[in-house]
Amino acid sequence: MAADIVRLSYPASRGLGEPIRLALVASGIEYTDNYLRTREDMVKLVEGGKLMFKQVPLLEIDGLNLIGSEAILRYVCRKGGLDGKTDEEKVKIDMLAMGAKDMVFQNVIYSRFHEILISKEKAEEDIRTAIKECKNRYLPVFEKVLSESKSGFFVGDSLTMADIVLFDALSCVNEIPEFKEIRLMDEYPLCVAFIDHFSNQPRLKEYLTSERRHTVIDLEQAAYASRVMGWLPS
Numbered sequence: 001m002a003a004d005i006v007r008l009s010y011p012a013s014r015g016l017g018e019p020i021r022l023a024l025v026a027s028g029i030e031y032t033d034n035y036l037r038t039r040e041d042m043v044k045l046v047e048g049g050k051l052m053f054k055q056v057p058l059l060e061i062d063g064l065n066l067i068g069s070e071a072i073l074r075y076v077c078r079k080g081g082l083d084g085k086t087d088e089e090k091v092k093i094d095m096l097a098m099g100a101k102d103m104v105f106q107n108v109i110y111s112r113f114h115e116i117l118i119s120k121e122k123a124e125e126d127i128r129t130a131i132k133e134c135k136n137r138y139l140p141v142f143e144k145v146l147s148e149s150k151s152g153f154f155v156g157d158s159l160t161m162a163d164i165v166l167f168d169a170l171s172c173v174n175e176i177p178e179f180k181e182i183r184l185m186d187e188y189p190l191c192v193a194f195i196d197h198f199s200n201q202p203r204l205k206e207y208l209t210s211e212r213r214h215t216v217i218d219l220e221q222a223a224y225a226s227r228v229m230g231w232l233p234s
């Protein structure tokens with residue numbers, strides 16, 4: 001592959017790939033998606049030797065094979081100048097990004113996989129926990145940080161990695177049917193306004209309204225990703 005080609009290998013879903021896609025778009029870095037559609041695609045990639053721990057996402061960029069979603073995201077954000085201007089900004093970005101990721105991955109996104117791989121009861125328990133955690137631990141904090149922001153962004157006066165990971169997490173919470181049903185986000189108007197603010201940023205607006213933007217995870221996507229990863233038989 002030519003050294004100037006940037007290519008992201010991941011299933012055709014948001015997952016751990018989406019913040020990387022958003023960071024590439026926000027940084028103005030052109031890339032192609034190498035969607036893993038089948039188990040064979042994943043096995044071929046593993047056998048190709050580019051995946052340090054036999055896991056995706058993989059970003060091929062600058063002649064490097066980058067793995068680890070957080071390492072990749074930081075690399076892209078550094079290239080795009082989205083990594084904060086001072087040490088204080090950088091550590092705030094990391095802290096907020098960690099909270100945002102914990103909010104959605106531990107219970108919300110895993111619930112879809114648990115429904116397929118474990119049971120519906122486990123998935124329902126995940127969602128109950130997720131609602132409690134969102135209300136008691138995460139969303140009030142994000143709302144407060146935004147109430148103190150003069151720029152409309154989470155850290156400093158311009159878009160950073162914190163906004164990318166927060167957007168990924170908040171848009172997931174905003175779109176998940178169980179959360180919509182109880183109108184969870186109505187209690188956090190600044191978080192809702194942030195989703196809109198982020199969606200209207202240059203370059204991101206075009207991406208988010210294009211067919212390249214995947215829908216929020218559902219059971220069908222979880223089953224597809226599970227087959228690609230080998231957690232379910234093909």
Ligand SMILES: N[C@@H](CCC(=O)N[C@@H](CS)C(=O)NCC(=O)O)C(=O)O
Pocket residue numbers: 015016054055056057067068069070229
């Ligand atoms: N810590 C890694 C986790 C990556 C990961 O679990 N990737 C999954 C897909 S979402 C995978 O490739 N699983 C295949 C396997 O574990 O064999 C990261 O953040 O990139």
